[in-house]
Amino acid sequence: MNDLCIDVHHLNKHFGHHHAVKDFSLQVARGEIYGFLGPNGSGKTTSIRMMCGLITPDSGSGHCLGMDIFTQREAIKRRIGYMTQHFSMWENLTIRENLLFIARLHNLQQRRERVARTLAELGLESRQHQLAGALSGGWKQRMALAACMLHQPSLLFLDEPTAGVDPKARREFWHTLHQLSEEGVSILVSTHYMDEAERCHKVAYLSYGHLLANGTIPSIIQALNLTTMRITGAGLPALENRLQPFPVVEQTVIFGNNLFVTSRDEAQLTALITAVTGGSYAIAKVDTNLEDAFTWLMKNHDEKINN
Ligand SMILES: Nc1ncnc2c1ncn2[C@@H]1O[C@H](COP(=O)(O)OP(=O)(O)OP(=O)(O)O)[C@@H](O)[C@H]1O
Ligand SMILES: [Mg+2]
CATH class of the missing domain: 3.30.70.100 (Alpha-Beta Plaits)
Structure with missing residues (x-):
């Protein structure tokens, strides 16, 4: 495997007659935080779902963590973490119970140890006995991040993880993302917030399914x-x-x-x-x-x- 954890080329996806993603190519290096931006309906979620093996592209080619996105979809799904745009949780369970339940659903071994480790890593220990339904937006997002990290993935897809979260909680969330990146975890994160885009190592910008810009922020601005x-x-x-x-x-x-x-x-x-x-x-x-x-x-x- 080379040093790219995402390496996809010329991906296309149609929904009926609607061409949702057009000729999409992206390379993400190990440990990189890659911002994914674009207006509503521009194809961010669809591109994420193609890259992580949840939907099959109509055409193109590519690898995710060295695995083929057409033929090794099940293996990719087991190795990556995916925080969906509208995640759900069991509101009547505590944070810890939610995580234990998810670990059981995914048939993970040593569930209690994994949950304890993830709670500690994400600073959730003090809140672990709170009911998920009673948490503020920031803590909910943090719990959702914990849920997709139980199996210690080396690549995270985060789809608008901080939508509707206050600035302080967003800062804390991004602090955690940078820590993970330091540890070698690669992160593709979609967002509508410009301040978050500026925290990424590189960004990609989609509009109507077209990738219009891609690279470091200074290089994108200079090129225009x-x-x-x-x-x-x-x-x-x-x-x-x-x-x-x-x-x-x-x-x-x-x-x-x-x-x-x-x-x-x-x-x-x-x-x-x-x-x-x-x-x-x-x-x-x-x-x-x-x-x-x-x-x-x-x-x-x-x-x-x-x-
Ligand atoms: N399963 C589906 N069936 C039909 N059309 C879909 C499906 N999923 C997405 N689309 C359409 O594809 C286009 C891209 O949607 P997508 O959800 O990827 O955009 P997005 O950039 O994630 O938008 P947002 O910022 O609102 O989350 C939209 O026009 C959407 O309506
Ligand atoms: Mg979306």
């Missing part, structure tokens, strides 16, 4: 060659409306007292902003961030497929 200017002052919505019709303006967004304007042409954008604002605003060139980059990628792709 966008310029973003920040305009600070009053009356920003009106200014935004005036700037938007100009073709040189790719996108605009207001955050508090700042209007951010992104373009592919720095010189033209600077000239336009100077002319329109007439010197009554503070203007600065700022780094284009990941959200700007993804928004641009999606808009550009929408325009291509609608023309």
Whole structure:
């Protein structure tokens, strides 16, 4: 086996006439945390399910932990951990009872030892006797992570593991993911949160089933060659409306007292902003961030497929 724990090429999946995932290729190295982003319905869950052997692609090829995703699906399922997007648990059982029950369902040996070890690893010991139904969102997610780690997988697929979880609990959850990564566990994690994307070693961005960007965040942002200017002052919505019709303006967004304007042409954008604002605003060139980059990628792709 080479050092790639996920190595898939040109995967396609249709649901009836709907082409949900198109020509999807991805390589994830051992110990890497790979973020998986894209709008609702872009094909993240479907791609995850193909990579971990739960559904068969219509075409393509690939390996997961060195095993063929077409012919060794059962073996893959036993070796990976998969936290589903809408996981369920037994609300009338405690955390510990839930984990013991799952260990029994999967026919794992030395169940009590495994559960004890997993509770300790994930910082769940103090909560182990609480009923799952009474836990806050953050603890529920942590329990779900524990459930998919009982068999000590070296590759985790986490499908929106922190949806609806508060920032403090998300930070703690991500701290655990980085610890696991340090120990050599590879993690593919889908998320809609940009701050979480920025915590990943690499990210992949899907839109309408197309992989539009893939790699480290600086490499993705640099490749787009966008310029973003920040305009600070009053009356920003009106200014935004005036700037938007100009073709040189790719996108605009207001955050508090700042209007951010992104373009592919720095010189033209600077000239336009100077002319329109007439010197009554503070203007600065700022780094284009990941959200700007993804928004641009999606808009550009929408325009291509609608023309
Ligand atoms: N079993 C299925 N049968 C029919 N269509 C499906 C099935 N699973 C997914 N789809 C469709 O495939 C497309 C991709 O769905 P998928 O769930 O992979 O997207 P996603 O990126 O995970 O979205 P979200 O961010 O909402 O979780 C959607 O249009 C969805 O309706
Ligand atoms: Mg999904």
